Amino acid sequence: xxxxxxxxxxxxxxxxxxxxxxxxxxxxxxxxxxxxxxxxxxxxxxxxxxxxxxxxxxxxxxxxxxxxxxxxxxxxxxxxxxxxxxxxxxxxxxxxxxxxxxxxxxxxxxxxxxxxxxxxxxxxxxxxxxxxxxxxxxxxxxxxxxxxxxxxxxxxxxxxxxxxxxxxxxxxxxxxxxxxxxxxxxxxxxxxxxxxxxxxxxxxxxxxxxxxxxxxxxxxxxxxxxxxxxxxxxxxxxxxxxxxxxxxxxxxxxxxxxxxxxxxxxxxxxxxxxxxxxxxxxxxxxxxxxxxxxxxxxxxxxxxxxxxxxxxxxxxxxxxxxxxxxxxxxxxxxx
Amino acid sequence: xxxxxxxxxxxxxxxxxxxxxxxxxxxxxxxxxxxxxxxxxxxxxxxxxxxxxxxxxxxxxxxxxxxxxxxxxxxxxxxxxxxxxxxxxxxxxxxxxxxxxxxxxxxxxxxxxxxxxxxxxxxxxxxxxxxxxxxxxxxxxxxxxxxxxxxxxxxxxxxxxxxxxxxxxxxxxxxxxxxxxxxxxxxxxxxxxxxxxxxxxxxxxxxxxxxxxxxxxxxxxxxxxxxxxxxxxxxxxxxxxxxxxxxxxxxxxxxxxxxxxxxxxxxxxxxxxxxxxxxxxxxxxxxxxxxxxxxxx
Numbered sequence: 001x002x003x004x005x006x007x008x009x010x011x012x013x014x015x016x017x018x019x020x021x022x023x024x025x026x027x028x029x030x031x032x033x034x035x036x037x038x039x040x041x042x043x044x045x046x047x048x049x050x051x052x053x054x055x056x057x058x059x060x061x062x063x064x065x066x067x068x069x070x071x072x073x074x075x076x077x078x079x080x081x082x083x084x085x086x087x088x089x090x091x092x093x094x095x096x097x098x099x100x101x102x103x104x105x106x107x108x109x110x111x112x113x114x115x116x117x118x119x120x121x122x123x124x125x126x127x128x129x130x131x132x133x134x135x136x137x138x139x140x141x142x143x144x145x146x147x148x149x150x151x152x153x154x155x156x157x158x159x160x161x162x163x164x165x166x167x168x169x170x171x172x173x174x175x176x177x178x179x180x181x182x183x184x185x186x187x188x189x190x191x192x193x194x195x196x197x198x199x200x201x202x203x204x205x206x207x208x209x210x211x212x213x214x215x216x217x218x219x220x221x222x223x224x225x226x227x228x229x230x231x232x233x234x235x236x237x238x239x240x241x242x243x244x245x246x247x248x249x250x251x252x253x254x255x256x257x258x259x260x261x262x263x264x265x266x267x268x269x270x271x272x273x274x275x276x277x278x279x280x281x282x283x284x285x286x287x288x289x290x291x292x293x294x295x296x297x298x299x300x301x302x303x304x305x306x307x308x309x310x311x312x313x314x315x316x317x318x319x320x321x322x323x324x325x326x327x328x329x330x331x332x333x334x335x
Numbered sequence: 336x337x338x339x340x341x342x343x344x345x346x347x348x349x350x351x352x353x354x355x356x357x358x359x360x361x362x363x364x365x366x367x368x369x370x371x372x373x374x375x376x377x378x379x380x381x382x383x384x385x386x387x388x389x390x391x392x393x394x395x396x397x398x399x400x401x402x403x404x405x406x407x408x409x410x411x412x413x414x415x416x417x418x419x420x421x422x423x424x425x426x427x428x429x430x431x432x433x434x435x436x437x438x439x440x441x442x443x444x445x446x447x448x449x450x451x452x453x454x455x456x457x458x459x460x461x462x463x464x465x466x467x468x469x470x471x472x473x474x475x476x477x478x479x480x481x482x483x484x485x486x487x488x489x490x491x492x493x494x495x496x497x498x499x500x501x502x503x504x505x506x507x508x509x510x511x512x513x514x515x516x517x518x519x520x521x522x523x524x525x526x527x528x529x530x531x532x533x534x535x536x537x538x539x540x541x542x543x544x545x546x547x548x549x550x551x552x553x554x555x556x557x558x559x560x561x562x563x564x565x566x567x568x569x570x571x572x573x574x575x576x577x578x579x580x581x582x583x584x585x586x587x588x589x590x591x592x593x594x595x596x597x598x599x600x601x602x603x604x605x606x607x608x609x610x611x612x613x614x615x616x617x618x619x620x621x622x623x624x625x626x627x628x629x630x631x632x
Contacts (some may be wrong), residue, residue: 300450
């Protein structure tokens, strides 16, 4: 269908394969270990955020420690439209979230993408903390640290999920999230394999040269920033109904850290990296929570360990020759 | 605003500037020798504050009662020693490994370290805010133009001022300072000329963590320490770093002063927008003079 890359992490087949796998695994996981299947849904939703984060980091070279800001906008739009407009049609809410994020990220992006490295990373972190402070302080609007309760949504404009049982809702929502996943990953695939995507990679590798060739790198970086923000916001919006509550924690800097970790865990130089990273991450987190409440300690150690031992990430490890020989026979299967 | 209030807020500005200077100068020292902006540096500040709170309220009060000498020397000393040990055990191996590995690598690794510190504090000292204001109240207040001002804050300003002078002397007037500046300028050439770079790095890290730990310990008596404070100070210190200029000693002083001036002003007039104002200041300085006010080596 598309140009097939030699690397598994950058192949369209791998994307199709993982989508099919997520679809099939849900009932299997639920049968093997009840309660663990909903984690897969969280993984699907978070992988959209990680994918957006990585468009900025892996492709454009801008490392953000503040993408929780957009996740928070997505999630809080669901909560606030429900509270003030009594809106429960999820697609309509997501569209509002997208518009809000578009405006906000264009405003912020036009300032922060002028800077690189540490300057970009911290300026965006400041913005995220401003929004987080807003959610905490204006409790009469946002519910403060108690957050906002999210009712079951109406999906696809007509399907009322209120009457469904717990397990049924989770299953319906899983495949609904998977549909969004398919749409967003496909769009991202088109983006990164377009002239626009190649230009972003060029900016990452040598911004000076891109400028010397007459490319307005500022515009490209701003566009990448906005697209990236939109992905994270959609993810945040999808996260809210599943989580059933929206709290300031979703917009806290540790949430940004999760996105960084998911991306480097999977491998930032691969299209599939953040997706695989997010899916592995959610299971890491939920298993670790059996042992300790101090997950962020483990996450911090794992971030350092990943960077020290395998900065290429899981996809990078899979793409090594040993793995490749095994997998090459699989990838030759007609899908 | 009347004169007395202006004097008081000016003193407060100097007080905050002192604390921020203690963080920013450490960030600059580490940046000088390793070219790394350590995101976990404000965690050392928080560690100093936590140690101060813990040692003052558990041991010092029981052993020394309300003896001023005991209250000043022992907690400050302990805080600095604990910070140095933590810095050598946790921060130094990571910084030396990350040295020369590129911006993104260093940022992510030190961000991981920030998470580790934040969570370790919560494991050791819990989530509730810790405070120990004994030192603050024991030193009392003095009259400044009809208003009472805490002696403690004046003491902190004086101590930091003295430290800044000593630091300036060490960097610009001693043999070690010469070597330090040489490494900051060109590490390869310094090594080729026979400078023991590794030793200077260790000393720089000890120096930076001493300043940060002392800053945290001096900060604690006027406030409390809780999860999230290290990030708050990281942001403020970073804005100071940007304003002053990366790797510049005078820049640390200027940046710390300007950032605390804006902080006091915004807390006075529009407290909700404190971070927005700091963001705007940093963005404007970066736009107009990307190397910072004190930068431009």
